Amino acid sequence: MSKRQGPVIFSDIEPYAGLKSAVKMGESKIILDLVAKSNLRGRGGAGFPTGLKWKLVFDTQADKKFVICNADEGEPGTFKDRVLLSEYAKLVFEGMAIAGLAIGANAGFMYLRAEYKSLLPLIEKVLTDMRADGALGKNIMGKEGFDFDVEIRLGAGAYICGEETALIESLEGNRGEPRNRPPFPVNTGFEGYPTTVNNVETFAIIPHILTKGAEWFKDIGTEKSSGAKVISVSGDCENKGVYEIPYGTSLNEILKMTGTSSAKAIQVGGASGVCVPKEDFTRKIAFEDLSTGGSIIVLGEKVNLMDMVENFLEFFKEESCGQCTPCREGIPVFLEAVKSIKDEKCTKEYLQDILSLAETMQCSSKCGLGQSVPNAFVSVIEKFKNEYKLSKKIKEEKVFNG
Amino acid sequence: MQPICSVEKIIEKDGKKIVVCDDTRSQLFKLLQEAQDKNGYISDKDMQEIADILDIHPVEVYSVVTFYSFFTDKKKGQHIIRISNCMPNEMAGSKEIIKVFEDELKIKLGETTKDGLFTIEMTGCIGMCDQAPAIMVDDKLIGNVDTEKVKKIISGLKQK
Numbered sequence: 001m002s003k004r005q006g007p008v009i010f011s012d013i014e015p016y017a018g019l020k021s022a023v024k025m026g027e028s029k030i031i032l033d034l035v036a037k038s039n040l041r042g043r044g045g046a047g048f049p050t051g052l053k054w055k056l057v058f059d060t061q062a063d064k065k066f067v068i069c070n071a072d073e074g075e076p077g078t079f080k081d082r083v084l085l086s087e088y089a090k091l092v093f094e095g096m097a098i099a100g101l102a103i104g105a106n107a108g109f110m111y112l113r114a115e116y117k118s119l120l121p122l123i124e125k126v127l128t129d130m131r132a133d134g135a136l137g138k139n140i141m142g143k144e145g146f147d148f149d150v151e152i153r154l155g156a157g158a159y160i161c162g163e164e165t166a167l168i169e170s171l172e173g174n175r176g177e178p179r180n181r182p183p184f185p186v187n188t189g190f191e192g193y194p195t196t197v198n199n200v201e202t203f204a205i206i207p208h209i210l211t212k213g214a215e216w217f218k219d220i221g222t223e224k225s226s227g228a229k230v231i232s233v234s235g236d237c238e239n240k241g242v243y244e245i246p247y248g249t250s251l252n253e254i255l256k257m258t259g260t261s262s263a264k265a266i267q268v269g270g271a272s273g274v275c276v277p278k279e280d281f282t283r284k285i286a287f288e289d290l291s292t293g294g295s296i297i298v299l300g301e302k303v304n305l306m307d308m309v310e311n312f313l314e315f316f317k318e319e320s321c322g323q324c325t326p327c328r329e330g331i332p333v334f335l336e337a338v339k340s341i342k343d344e345k346c347t348k349e350y351l352q353d354i355l356s357l358a359e360t361m362q363c364s365s366k367c368g369l370g371q372s373v374p375n376a377f378v379s380v381i382e383k384f385k386n387e388y389k390l391s392k393k394i395k396e397e398k399v400f401n402g
Numbered sequence: 403m404q405p406i407c408s409v410e411k412i413i414e415k416d417g418k419k420i421v422v423c424d425d426t427r428s429q430l431f432k433l434l435q436e437a438q439d440k441n442g443y444i445s446d447k448d449m450q451e452i453a454d455i456l457d458i459h460p461v462e463v464y465s466v467v468t469f470y471s472f473f474t475d476k477k478k479g480q481h482i483i484r485i486s487n488c489m490p491n492e493m494a495g496s497k498e499i500i501k502v503f504e505d506e507l508k509i510k511l512g513e514t515t516k517d518g519l520f521t522i523e524m525t526g527c528i529g530m531c532d533q534a535p536a537i538m539v540d541d542k543l544i545g546n547v548d549t550e551k552v553k554k555i556i557s558g559l560k561q562k
Contacts, residue, residue: 074526076531078531079532153432156434156473157473157525175466176470241532311487315488318526
């Protein structure tokens with residue numbers, strides 16, 4: 001185990017302590033109650049209550065159920081799962097086995113992004129060790145009928161597969177195109193069976209909650225956001241890396257922690273997140289304030305924010321699955337707008353049109369990718385008025401060609 | 403890797419036995435990855451064979467191959483070098499790294515060297531932003547890349 005320090009995942013825990021207490025609790029209902037009581041919310045970014053998700057799977061009648069670990073982190077600026085899987089893989093699989101016991105599933109998949117293929121031998125070894133220790137396989141920890149095992153499936157380089165229904169499609173051997181919802185994966189997931197899809201970090205928290213209790217977990221963080229978040233800090237800062245911070249930590253405190261003296265702005269949440277200006281560095285990482293999957297990109301004075309927005313849009317253009325119209329057709333229009341702003345050719349009216357397109361995309365795109373494409377653009381336009389210049393022309397003949 | 407599903411089916415490909423789940427479609431990735439590992443790309447013949455094994459139309463296989471950026475139906479270099487161009491990497495100078503690779507290998511981004519050894523590509527975030535600029539050489543992640551390191555990587559791979 002590594003010597004990282006933190007309030008939850010990076011705190012001390014005995015090997016398999018979580019599994020042992022889960023087995024002692026025995027019944028699904030007790031585990032589900034405990035997880036629900038802890039207020040644990042998904043750490044992938046969307047923040048859906050984990051206890052509720054598991055209960056929905058538990059309540060669905062089916063002869064097979066599945067646990068899926070989403071290890072397809074692709075958000076620009078995140079690398080926490082790389083660190084968690086290299087150093088805390090056992091904890092993650094323990095969490096998956098506990099989920100299996102809680103919802104009544106015997107099989108789990110880890111969808112590992114192709115970029116992390118080099119971690120595969122290490123992760124496979126952890127699985128082998130755990131099988132030898134009786135922590136995976138048949139009759140786990142000596143509990144009759146508690147069978148659970150995990151298979152690693154490699155992705156093939158698609159950002160969209162981090163979206164849970166696209167991930168399931170990909171696992172089934174299809175193109176990674178998000179499904180319509182409802183039905184939700186908790187009812188109709190992998191192969192049509194009830195499935196829970198959780199983030200690597202969420203699973204790694206589970207053994208801690210089972211060992212130390214819901215009250216211990218709720219004491220960390222804020223009233224509405226229990227626990228801590230593992231963040232990936234990169235960009236113009238001294239000590240880049242992975243940190244675990246209790247919810248409610250402000251951006252100022254993060255800068256201090258990483259030894260960064262000055263920054264113009266911070267991009268919170270990667271390409272799909274928002275750009276926060278200096279005067280708002282008192283804002284906090286929490287579901288009720290700045291909700292994020294963990295990407296913190298520190299932007300120094302030299303960074304041109306319009307270049308950054310262009311970089312994100314180029315990324316989305318490449319990664320959009322092309323299935324729904326607002327996303328597929330909207331992104332090129334945004335790119336065009338950014339270029340015209342950079343050339344100082346964008347008029348006030350044209351910008352208004354683009355901002356209304358942003359609203360359309362946010363409410364009509366099929367999945368989280370399309371919905372969050374405009375975030376960075378809108379936040380820069382609204383908060384950094386001196387970063388760009390609009391054209392002085394009153395009106396320019398400009399029509400959408402998207 | 404052993405599949406964990408309850409009903410197993412054994413199929414034969416290239417005289418090799420492969421254990422797959424009863425639901426064969428979900429084995430598509432595994433078969434594509436094996437084909438690509440063997441030849442460096444997935445040929446039309448591979449796609450037809452895989453389609454026959456899984457009892458689906460080859461067009462379906464083709465649609466999956468072309469959707470994912472790590473699958474390719476065209477022959478590429480023996481070593482694929484992917485340079486991450488996400489924001490933290492761009493801030494750390496990924497554009498210059500691309501330029502160094504282009505100059506050293508005398509090809510443009512997206513091209514393959516004449517000897518068939520190298521292909522250079524740009525990619526999104528590879529989860530190495532703490533060590534930006536970072537690249538991926540085949541499956542390996544390499545961080546803190548600079549001109550010296552690029553030269554070393556290239557000469558190291560040439561000697562293999």
